Ligand SMILES: Nc1ncnc2c1ncn2[C@@H]1O[C@H](COP(=O)(O)OP(=O)(O)O)[C@@H](O)[C@H]1O
């Protein structure tokens with residue numbers, strides 16, 4: 001339904017999106033995950049035809065956004081980062097206007113506005129001025145606007161940003177209800193968001209796709225990279241040397257030394273649980289084990305790790321098993 | 327067409343949803359009324375004086391059209407409009423860029439031309455209201471005097487073209503910034519410059535002076551004000567309007583990141 005091919009976008013000297021390619025199947029919900037400045041908004045703006053790409057091609061519902069933009073745009077509903085609402089209009093005036101410029105037939109406008117208002121739970125504020133609505137309501141008016149012409153494709157840029165927890169849950173439920181009828185791309189810089197809403201995730205960093213996969217698969221594979229922290233009393237070089245020889249241990253790095261105690265970070269191979277071996281080796285060598293814990297990275301830590309890398313690291317690590325999820 | 331009208335309708339409504347339309351209409355009505363009264367009063371006094379001196383003829387030797395209409399439109403209103411038109415055009419694109427609604431417009435299945443024409447027509451509709459008000463004043467002359475009606479059509483056409491040209495240029499300028507005040511200020515500066523070209527040309531007969539005179543927005547209004555429609559003036563204003571619309575289209579393309 002959406003095909004992006006070698007998309008590159010520069011703003012003057014800034015390379016915002018660098019050779020991004022992916023496709024989205026009909027009915028799928030795809031998440032763009034990445035920190036601020038990763039290039040999510042820019043990618044979405046090119047898909048929706050708001051920006052021209054520097055190079056690359058985008059097809060939506062079979063239409064080239066560059067050369068058949070009017071046809072492509074008829075199939076796209078777009079909720080930008082800030083809802084594109086006119087504060088001076090009432091909700092119903094605004095939605096009727098949006099429906100008109102998106103080509104909804106004159107006779108259907110009233111019904112469509114009613115339908116999307118009901119769907120987005122804004123039926124009770126139809127006659128209110130948008131400028132006087134809360135952030136949560138404005139966001140839903142923006143969502144209703146994106147839906148008003150029954151587009152096949154929905155592009156939602158940070159749809160839950162700035163909402164309170166209750167509104168966030170409601171909005172996620174709403175988005176999930178779009179799956180099947182609509183093909184959805186949503187962006188977020190919050191990891192749990194994608195695992196709760198999306199079927200597939202593209203992790204974007206520095207304008208590139210650095211990982212791709214189902215959210216739980218992504219998390220599991222990344223967590224398979226075992227991190228263990230040890231605090232031991234004894235001669236550091238010898239300890240490191242000995243621990244390194246345990247099967248399954250990849251690297252042992254000293255983190256800090258306080259008096260006679262050393263803190264070590266152990267990275268084990270995927271799927272190897274080396275904790276028991278570590279404890280046994282330390283004790284049998286006559287050293288004192290003070291602490292042994294898994295570095296149990298939270299989802300956010302993994303995410304940070306994944307996307308705080310600079311471009312060269314990301315390129316290096318992309319083919320490694322830990323990151324090559326697709 | 328339907329899309330263009332949808333945009334135009336929204337623009338016009340936006341003017342009246344904010345104080346700006348009322349402010350412009352009120353300011354214009356007062357200023358226009360003030361000058362209309364003064365010019366007319368002066369004319370009446372003058373013509374009585376001429377009558378009592380010249381006697382005999384029974385008719386004022388100065389025509390109402392020549393004196394009142396021409397001084398009102400050419401001497402006063404063109405200048406007043408230099409101030410007011412930036413207030414109409416400053417928000418056209420700047421406000422959409424500031425609020426982010428430009429993303430709605432540019433991602434809807436509309437051509438840039440439909441959006442530009444819609445905005446232009448919306449602004450022009452508000453401007454036309456000002457001109458209608460002007461002619462309500464002028465209508466008073468028909469009650470007390472006997473002005474020639476046909477030249478008035480030329481004046482009306484001229485002032486509409488004059489305004490439309492400024493509206494198109496002002497719209498172009500408002501594509502460059504998110505800040506309405508800057509858009510309005512720069513537009514006023516540019517309009518003033520185009521107006522001042524006229525003075526330069528009055529002192530200079532060099533080719534440069536003639537070019538500036540040709541470019542001046544007001545020199546081309548002169549014939550219209552006299553009640554004469556000249557093809558070259560018509561072409562001038564239509565070209566400026568087309569240029570303004572074209573430059574707006576170029577600038578919108580550039581906003582989308584196509585360096586053309
Ligand atoms: N209009 C613009 N002009 C110049 N640079 C921009 C513009 N928009 C975004 N950028 C830059 O492009 C990069 C990607 O931005 P963006 O797509 O907004 O990222 P995200 O949505 O992931 O936060 C950032 O470095 C940002 O500073």
Ligand SMILES: [Mg+2]
Nearest residue numbers: 040041042081
């Ligand atoms: Mg963004």
